[in-house]
Amino acid sequence: MYVRQPGARLTLLYSHGNAADLGQMYELFVELSAHLNVNLMGYDYSGYGQSSGKPSEQNTYADIEAVYRCLIETYGVSEEDIILYGQSVGSGPTLDLASRLSNLRAVVLHSPISSGIRVMYPVKHTYWFDIYKNIDKIPLVKCPVLVIHGTADEVVDCSHGRALWELSKVKYEPLWVKGGNHCNLELYPEYIKHLKRFVTAIEKSRPVKDESPESSGPSDPSETGSESAESSRRSTDIRDKPRSSIDHRSSTDRREKPRGSIDRRDKSRKSVDQPDKPRASVDQPDRPRKSIDRFSFLCPLDSCNASVLRCGRFGGMMRSVKLCNIDCFTAASGS
Numbered sequence: 009m010y011v012r013q014p015g016a017r018l019t020l021l022y023s024h025g026n027a028a029d030l031g032q033m034y035e036l037f038v039e040l041s042a043h044l045n046v047n048l049m050g051y052d053y054s055g056y057g058q059s060s061g062k063p064s065e066q067n068t069y070a071d072i073e074a075v076y077r078c079l080i081e082t083y084g085v086s087e088e089d090i091i092l093y094g095q096s097v098g099s100g101p102t103l104d105l106a107s108r109l110s111n112l113r114a115v116v117l118h119s120p121i122s123s124g125i126r127v128m129y130p131v132k133h134t135y136w137f138d139i140y141k142n143i144d145k146i147p148l149v150k151c152p153v154l155v156i157h158g159t160a161d162e163v164v165d166c167s168h169g170r171a172l173w174e175l176s177k178v179k180y181e182p183l184w185v186k187g188g189n190h191c192n193l194e195l196y197p198e199y200i201k202h203l204k205r206f207v208t209a210i211e212k213s214r215p216v217k218d219e220s221p222e223s224s225g226p227s228d229p230s231e232t233g234s235e236s237a238e239s240s241r242r243s244t245d246i247r248d249k250p251r252s253s254i255d256h257r258s259s260t261d262r263r264e265k266p267r268g269s270i271d272r273r274d275k276s277r278k279s280v281d282q283p284d285k286p287r288a289s290v291d292q293p294d295r296p297r298k299s300i301d302r303f304s305f306l307c308p309l310d311s312c313n314a315s316v317l318r319c320g321r322f323g324g325m326m327r328s329v330k331l332c333n334i335d336c337f338t339a340a341s342g343s
Contacts, residue, residue: 025119030050045207125139
């Protein structure tokens with residue numbers, strides 16, 4: 009789904025949460041496009057909404073790459089004018105793509121996860137069976153990063169957002185929404201105000217070029233470099249083959265030697281990326297849905313986007329947007 013905003017210079021590529029689809033996100037996309045004065049591209053992961061295929065971690069990476077190429081090749085958008093926005097599980101494909109693009113304009117992480125396992129257990133190391141290893145990829149992102157997280161998030165603790173912000177190479181003032189939960193941050197006035205201020209600052213700043221990876225982002229009092237970010241930690245996952253970068257650079261996702269599982273008694277353990285049976289989402293028992301790599305419980309509250317929309321976002325403000333400014337298409341249409 010592509011929402012055109014007349015006169016917009018930047019384009020937001022939005023990766024939504026686990027228990028959501030374009031039908032639920034439609035109104036939010038239209039409002040964000042109008043309030044932020046940006047073009048907005050949204051998409052459904054494989055197996056979600058009208059998208060074909062099966063949900064998996066690797067498929068979400070392929071999905072966002074396909075949408076990115078659509079923006080470049082079909083809509084003529086340049087990499088320097090793209091802001092990646094990842095909500096909850098959407099922070100996974102967002103950071104995977106961002107870590108492989110050198111001239112990206114900016115990244116927004118909305119209630120992000122540091123990794124799949126860390127949502128359940130406070131582990132200090134990344135294991136081969138973990139998914140969405142965002143904490144290992146965030147130091148590779150060269151553009152400014154904005155993190156938005158609720159302090160009362162009961163699904164993904166606020167510590168995930170704080171850890172990712174600390175490891176960001178080019179920081180922008182984060183937004184810790186006091187009392188905010190996992191999927192109601194849009195109801196807080198400071199959400200749209202802070203996000204709009206960020207987009208405005210990004211639009212006025214120079215794009216970060218590849219030849220100057222240490223270049224600072226938009227001027228902001230809290231924007232500082234992180235020495236710890238320069239020593240990126242390596243993942244111990246060696247099962248996935250390094251994927252080629254969008255611009256044919258060698259992959260930065262290096263793997264170390266294989267490590268055994270913590271539980272050595274479980275020698276015949278199956279990969280978490282290949283569940284035996286699709287499970288229904290825990291927050292939509294009447295609507296069977298395939299989860300992402302058996303981690304559907306990561307975001308059981310994401311479906312409340314629909315109820316939030318019915319309550320009205322941004323203090324009830326809504327701009328009328330002509331339908332001719334919105335492109336809705338599926339894979340079958342050739343786009």
